[in-house]
Amino acid sequence: MSRTRTRTERRRTVVANRSQTTPVETSEIRALVRAAGDAVVADVTQSGPDDSGTYFGRGTVAELAETVAETDAQRVVVDDELDPGQHHALESAMPDGTTVLDRYRLVLELFEAGAGSRRAKLQVELARLRYELPRLIESADEGLLNEVTEKGSPVYDVRDRIDRLERKLDELPNPADQFRQRRREEGFDLVTIAGYTNAGKSTLLHRLADDMSLADSEPSAGTNVTDEPTDATGPSKDGTAAVGDRLFETLETTTRRATLAGRPVLATDTVGFVDDLPHDLIESFSSTLSEAGAADVVVLVVDASDPESRFRDRLDVSLEVLGTQGVDDDRIVTALNKVDRLSGAERTRRREIAAERLPSAATRPITVSVLEGTNLGTVRDAIVDRLPTERATLRLPNCDEAMALVSRAYDRTHVETVDYDGTDVTLVCRGRPAVVERLRRAAERLQ
Ligand SMILES: Nc1nc2c(ncn2[C@@H]2O[C@H](COP(=O)(O)OP(=O)(O)OP(=O)(O)O)[C@@H](O)[C@H]2O)c(=O)[nH]1
Numbered sequence: 001m002s003r004t005r006t007r008t009e010r011r012r013t014v015v016a017n018r019s020q021t022t023p024v025e026t027s028e029i030r031a032l033v034r035a036a037g038d039a040v041v042a043d044v045t046q047s048g049p050d051d052s053g054t055y056f057g058r059g060t061v062a063e064l065a066e067t068v069a070e071t072d073a074q075r076v077v078v079d080d081e082l083d084p085g086q087h088h089a090l091e092s093a094m095p096d097g098t099t100v101l102d103r104y105r106l107v108l109e110l111f112e113a114g115a116g117s118r119r120a121k122l123q124v125e126l127a128r129l130r131y132e133l134p135r136l137i138e139s140a141d142e143g144l145l146n147e148v149t150e151k152g153s154p155v156y157d158v159r160d161r162i163d164r165l166e167r168k169l170d171e172l173p174n175p176a177d178q179f180r181q182r183r184r185e186e187g188f189d190l191v192t193i194a195g196y197t198n199a200g201k202s203t204l205l206h207r208l209a210d211d212m213s214l215a216d217s218e219p220s221a222g223t224n225v226t227d228e229p230t231d232a233t234g235p236s237k238d239g240t241a242a243v244g245d246r247l248f249e250t251l252e253t254t255t256r257r258a259t260l261a262g263r264p265v266l267a268t269d270t271v272g273f274v275d276d277l278p279h280d281l282i283e284s285f286s287s288t289l290s291e292a293g294a295a296d297v298v299v300l301v302v303d304a305s306d307p308e309s310r311f312r313d314r315l316d317v318s319l320e321v322l323g324t325q326g327v328d329d330d331r332i333v334t335a336l337n338k339v340d341r342l343s344g345a346e347r348t349r350r351r352e353i354a355a356e357r358l359p360s361a362a363t364r365p366i367t368v369s370v371l372e373g374t375n376l377g378t379v380r381d382a383i384v385d386r387l388p389t390e391r392a393t394l395r396l397p398n399c400d401e402a403m404a405l406v407s408r409a410y411d412r413t414h415v416e417t418v419d420y421d422g423t424d425v426t427l428v429c430r431g432r433p434a435v436v437e438r439l440r441r442a443a444e445r446l447q
Pocket residue numbers: 195196197198199200201202203204238239240241242243244245246247248249250251270271272273337338339340341368369370371372
């Protein structure tokens with residue numbers, strides 16, 4: 001897969017971007033191209049009006065073709081979504097053999113390379129076909145369009161494959177879902193870590209998790225509930241080990257066990273959001289959003305070292321996207337990360353910007369440096385505060401069955417006190433309401 005390509009084999013790629021404002025930003029698209037295993041050999045940018053036929057103006061198209069020839073590049077990646085006509089016109093204007101990709105197609109390629117499990121592979125194929133279908137219809141001539149209902153026509157075949165993939169995915173049990181369902185019944189709270197790509201989500205998960213990963217304890221848990229994608233042969237996916245910033249390090253959701261205030265928690269890392277991509281693409285592949293919707297608490301990680309306007313936009317978009325999944329602000333712990341890169345004044349400024357969006361004291365964002373371990377205790381406390389909690393006092397006869405129940409309480413809740421007074425045991429614990437209720441009923445049965 002592309003991530004394992006060695007330096008010498010790297011594809012040479014020119015990135016191209018157009019925007020109304022100057023300077024034209026290419027840092028993110030460069031990072032995406034590098035994540036796909038390519039070397040960025042040049043960038044060509046255009047500010048100002050577009051040409052709808054070729055996306056760029058004529059001068060830029062000529063410059064792009066020249067740059068490709070000079071740098072001996074194999075690919076051009078355009079930082080936007082191209083329509084089929086634009087794609088064709090641009091590719092035709094490039095030296096022979098040059099491939100033109102848009103941002104959407106590049107991300108699909110990244111997902112294809114990262115899909116480890118059978119489920120993920122099917123999901124990414126579905127995402128690609130959904131992307132291709134309208135393009136196929138648009139580029140089809142009339143004769144072809146008349147045949148869309150006929151077996152054997154390209155449009156019919158793609159539709160048919162989409163139908164079949166949707167059905168297959170519906171039927172395919174999701175091991176991660178089943179695993180989580182079981183764990184929830186056993187008293188685990190579910191915490192999802194969400195946010196833009198490169199915000200520091202995986203690094204945070206690593207810091208919050210207990211030493212043992214689920215993969216170590218549950219070998220049969222399924223491909224999604226592991227520390228690494230099953231076919232990970234590339235560089236370490238461990239965010240803490242990464243030297244520079246990388247995008248889309250995490251291409252499958254990963255779940256680990258953590259203990260917060262004595263409560264067992266399952267923390268799930270998710271695929272990052274990225275700007276200018278329909279969220280359904282990422283969703284169809286990674287179920288990032290449904291993970292967030294199903295969680296008790298969502299930790300939203302935002303890169304506070306981004307320039308002010310990007311920071312503000314990303315915070316807004318993240319909260320909005322979570323809102324569409326029914327995750328209200330009071331279920332979210334907002335962590336403003338990478339403050340080690342900021343001066344005191346800049347930190348204050350970021351806090352002020354965030355407070356405009358999240359004014360209530362209960363949802364106040366926390367400035368953190370996951371790398372340096374700053375304020376992680378506050379993040380843990382904030383998560384625990386938001387977990388559904390019930391407190392119970394259980395009185396048990398001092399017998400063997402009662403001891404088994406005490407040990408179950410220790411496993412599944414936070415035990416505040418246990419008092420033995422000869423014939424009785426009194427236990428005070430806090431935990432998930434359903435779990436506490438089950439303990440209470442078990443205690444009653446022992447009376
Ligand atoms: N300076 C600084 N860098 C950090 C901090 N936290 C994470 N990073 C770096 O940011 C980069 C991205 O971190 P990840 O944890 O991989 O980010 P992610 O959100 O999981 O990214 P994706 O998986 O791509 O969505 C890595 O190089 C981390 O070392 C921090 O507190 N300060």
